[in-house]
Amino acid sequence: MEPTKDQKIWQVVLSIPEGKVASYGQVAGMAGLGRQARYIGRALGKLPEGHSVPWYRVIRSNGQIAFPEGSPTFVLQKELLERDGVEVKNGKINLREYQWQP
């Protein structure tokens, strides 16, 4: 069967190496979706439990996490990123250092 958009997105996210991050727009572009950056967020929101998709490596184009600071999801993402060796400063990531460059 043909891969769905969601599958392509998950595939791209899975291809992000450890210690790197990618923006929504970047993922959209690599998945062949063009400017459907919003679709990425929805696709990741659909993720079932038990998946192996490093959704936490997907951030905003400005280097910030897409959740409100203080939210459990925000804290979890930050935790996972730092565990991968990504330095999160004041809820922001230094893209020049950590953004995935294929």
Place this chain on the structure above:
DNA sequence: CAATTGACAAGGT
């Protein structure tokens, strides 16, 4: 069935 919303981005004012 129409309007709103949302893990966004890019361009313009």
Place this chain on the structure above:
DNA sequence: AACCTTGCCAATT
């Protein structure tokens, strides 16, 4: 530098 508008598309209300 801050704020507003447009595009994009599916799920929810």
